Amino acid sequence: MEKLKLPVFSCSLDPSSRSRALAHISSDLLKAAGHDAPVLDLAYLELPPFDNDRVFDSPVFRDLHQIVQASDGVILAFPIYNWAPSSTVKSFIEATGATGDKGQTAAWFDKVVTFVCAAGLTHSYMATGILAQSMMYDFKCVLNPYTAYIADRDWETQIELTADRKTRLEKTVTVHAELATLLRNRSYRSDWEV
Numbered sequence: 001m002e003k004l005k006l007p008v009f010s011c012s013l014d015p016s017s018r019s020r021a022l023a024h025i026s027s028d029l030l031k032a033a034g035h036d037a038p039v040l041d042l043a044y045l046e047l048p049p050f051d052n053d054r055v056f057d058s059p060v061f062r063d064l065h066q067i068v069q070a071s072d073g074v075i076l077a078f079p080i081y082n083w084a085p086s087s088t089v090k091s092f093i094e095a096t097g098a099t100g101d102k103g104q105t106a107a108w109f110d111k112v113v114t115f116v117c118a119a120g121l122t123h124s125y126m127a128t129g130i131l132a133q134s135m136m137y138d139f140k141c142v143l144n145p146y147t148a149y150i151a152d153r154d155w156e157t158q159i160e161l162t163a164d165r166k167t168r169l170e171k172t173v174t175v176h177a178e179l180a181t182l183l184r185n186r187s188y189r190s191d192w193e194v
Helices: 018-032 059-070 087-097 129-139 163-183
Strands: 009-012 037-042 071-082 111-119 148-149
Touching: 009 018, 018 037, 018 071, 018 111, 018 148, 018 163, 059 087, 071 087, 071 163, 087 129, 111 129, 111 163, 148 163
Parallel strands: 009 037, 009 071, 071 111, 111 148
Antiparallel strands: none
8 A cells, every 4th residue: 555644633732632542543553554644733733723814924834734735634633522523623724724815725625534533422423514514615625434433431441442442443544544545646636616
């Protein structure tokens, strides 16, 4: 299999974040399959909140924008709060997905995107729907239909998943890499269009 650029973004500010643990497990699975899959942790990179202005002057913004743009696919690992993805993941997508007066172009066009989520309860497993829809419509992203949704009860220990959730995460990551491989040489390139 061809080596792909598949960064994994940890999008939680919680110091004991379970979605951060999921980001590292996902990265390890991708690396074991021979891919370039660093974990980029937004808790430590200090990307300014999206304001459609000063965020674009941040060197962190420029680095993250370039990483997303150069990738074959992106895994977003984030917590579910109040039946929705965390504000951190949304702010990150807004910044790197904006096209504005300073000449930047959205980094997300045509990316394969996979969601890996940590949640307290099992009830909000459809919380990623609106985010998936916006990425698909705005950026023509290809969303992996296998979301890894991991609730508190799905952990054996702080770093070990139950067998069925471990299998689901492995399948999710495998499908992510396969979709990125199949779409790497696509014949089209998207831009802002309806």
